[in-house]
Amino acid sequence: MERVWIEDIGRYADRDVEIRGWLFNKRSSGKVRFLVVRDGTGFLQVVMVKGEVPDEVFNLYDELTYEDAIIVRGKVKREKRAPGGYELLLKDLVIHSKSLDTFPIPKVRPENIPDVGKLFRFRHLWIRSRKQWSILRIRDEVERAIQDFFAARGFRRFDPPIFTPASVEGTTTLFPVPYFDEGEVYLTQSGQLYLEAGAMALGKVYSFGPTFRAEKSRTRRHLTEFWMVEPEVAWATLEDIMDLAEELVVYITERVLENRRMELEILNRDVAKLEAVKRPFPRITYDEAARILLEEKEKGRDIDFTYGEDFGSDEETVISERYDRPVMITHYPRAIKPFYMKPDPKDPSKVLCVDVIAPEGYGEIIGGSQREDDYEELLRRIREEGLPEDEYSWYLDLRKYGSVPHSGFGLGIERTVAWLSGASHVREVIPFARTPERIRP
RNA sequence: GGGUCCGUAGCUCAACAGGCAGAGCACCCGGCUGUUAACCGGGGGGUUGCAGGUUCGAGUCCUGCCGGGCCCGCCA
Numbered sequence: 001m002e003r004v005w006i007e008d009i010g011r012y013a014d015r016d017v018e019i020r021g022w023l024f025n026k027r028s029s030g031k032v033r034f035l036v037v038r039d040g041t042g043f044l045q046v047v048m049v050k051g052e053v054p055d056e057v058f059n060l061y062d063e064l065t066y067e068d069a070i071i072v073r074g075k076v077k078r079e080k081r082a083p084g085g086y087e088l089l090l091k092d093l094v095i096h097s098k099s100l101d102t103f104p105i106p107k108v109r110p111e112n113i114p115d116v117g118k119l120f121r122f123r124h125l126w127i128r129s130r131k132q133w134s135i136l137r138i139r140d141e142v143e144r145a146i147q148d149f150f151a152a153r154g155f156r157r158f159d160p161p162i163f164t165p166a167s168v169e170g171t172t173t174l175f176p177v178p179y180f181d182e183g184e185v186y187l188t189q190s191g192q193l194y195l196e197a198g199a200m201a202l203g204k205v206y207s208f209g210p211t212f213r214a215e216k217s218r219t220r221r222h223l224t225e226f227w228m229v230e231p232e233v234a235w236a237t238l239e240d241i242m243d244l245a246e247e248l249v250v251y252i253t254e255r256v257l258e259n260r261r262m263e264l265e266i267l268n269r270d271v272a273k274l275e276a277v278k279r280p281f282p283r284i285t286y287d288e289a290a291r292i293l294l295e296e297k298e299k300g301r302d303i304d305f306t307y308g309e310d311f312g313s314d315e316e317t318v319i320s321e322r323y324d325r326p327v328m329i330t331h332y333p334r335a336i337k338p339f340y341m342k343p344d345p346k347d348p349s350k351v352l353c354v355d356v357i358a359p360e361g362y363g364e365i366i367g368g369s370q371r372e373d374d375y376e377e378l379l380r381r382i383r384e385e386g387l388p389e390d391e392y393s394w395y396l397d398l399r400k401y402g403s404v405p406h407s408g409f410g411l412g413i414e415r416t417v418a419w420l421s422g423a424s425h426v427r428e429v430i431p432f433a434r435t436p437e438r439i440r441p
Numbered sequence: 442g443g444g445u446c447c448g449u450a451g452c453u454c455a456a457c458a459g460g461c462a463g464a465g466c467a468c469c470c471g472g473c474u475g476u477u478a479a480c481c482g483g484g485g486g487g488u489u490g491c492a493g494g495u496u497c498g499a500g501u502c503c504u505g506c507c508g509g510g511c512c513c514g515c516c517a
Contacts, residue, residue, distance in 0.1 A: 027475095029473055030472075032473095032476070033476085049474070049475095065467090081475065081476080082475095082476095103451080106467060112452050113452085113453075114451095116510065116511095117448095117509045189516095218513090219511095222515085228517065310515095313514090363517085366517080367516080412517030
């Protein structure tokens with residue numbers, strides 16, 4: 001008998017197959033009994049009818065409890081009444097391994113959902129639930145879509161180091177790690193500086209990996225360990241990477257809509273909101289965004305914003321509410337952005353940068369800029385910020401030997417997945433979240 | 442770093458103003474030939490987060506500790 005995965009069950013109608021998985025749920029009306037089996041690739045209803053299976057198999061139903069590892073064999077049937085459209089008519093059942101204790105997470109009754117703290121203590125088991133399973137499958141689709149996107153455009157993947165001697169931006173708090181005679185080095189907060197070197201060597205590059213921030217941020221948008229995708233392109237201007245960012249976000253969204261419909265349905269995600277994500281995205285400047293906030297304030301909304309400062313999360317939400325798709329905000333004041341961004345030649349008080357704000361209050365998913373490519377100007381900025389010049393000498397070399405305009409951005413995987421899946425917190429969209437107060441499991 | 446809220450059964454929650462710690466789900470037993478969060482009947486299950494205090498009497502009031510939630514800042 002062929003052993004198959006539930007994901008592929010549609011190809012085996014009217015054939016005998018074997019499924020290996022776990023008991024997700026069971027129901028009975030006496031002589032007809034139903035199992036819901038999950039095998040990691042999907043969920044499948046299994047039916048057993050008294051008299052049509054041997055009694056010793058039929059009676060095994062009574063022994064089954066949640067998450068027993070089981071092997072079921074039977075005939076695949078198209079069946080309207082079954083969730084998913086297919087079910088398995090049971091012929092044989094093997095209990096491979098019993099659950100030794102009551103499963104700590106009730107999976108059937110929504111009103112029984114434990115509070116978030118308990119769920120995260122059982123994260124290793126929680127990921128077996130329908131919703132978490134769906135979210136992690138959407139994450140996988142997003143990650144693969146990203147790599148397909150860059151591969152199709154001739155980008156080379158370029159992996160920057162995780163151990164770094166100094167802060168990229170000189171501001172954020174980093175995780176120190178002892179490193180031989182070197183004393184302390186830090187876990188990377190961005191591969192950007194290294195990617196700029198990569199772009200000068202390989203033209204179009206991107207990185208895809210974990211990033212670390214030691215800030216004790218306790219919000220639905222922050223983790224201490226999160227994943228970022230960072231493309232960097234030689235000879236590219238701000239406009240070039242804005243087009244790239246827009247295409248990337250549209251492509252990711254399309255792929256999820258195309259390949260993860262069922263998961264979005266399980267999550268009750270409003271698909272229409274994602275279908276609206278098409279080019280072009282609205283593009284406004286910092287000044288225009290500030291004007292929007294002023295207008296909303298005059299309409300009586302509670303907005304605490306001073307011109308010249310960065311937008312807080314409430315302000316981002318107010319701005320994003322005006323549009324049905326992500327909004328790109330450009331030309332922020334130089335004072336609130338890092339040293340490596342290139343000032344706008346038309347207005348040197350602003351920099352050539354872009355933030356992409358996701359709809360529905362999910363906040364900034366992309367931050368990018370055109371980089372300062374002038375040696376003297378960059379050196380001046382490093383000194384102005386009081387950064388250790390020695391540590392940046394290699395970075396300055398990139399401007400010394402054939403400097404060209406170049407631009408790039410970083411996209412936060414968790415914020416993007418949280419937005420697409422409608423998750424309430426980024427810690428739900430990574431298998432094992434790391435936050436200031438949680439390092440286990 | 443700041444603000445705020447909460448710890449009662451494996452899980453979600455009750456317990457009026459301080460007076461015998463209870464219900465639903467899960468688990469165990471019984472019933473039901475198409476269930477969809479199945480349903481119906483019965484049963485077992487508690488260091489009320491921990492340590493003190495007030496009181497005839499504390500889940501409830503007071504103090505300390507521990508654990509957790511939510512929001513803001515910083516950012517992706």
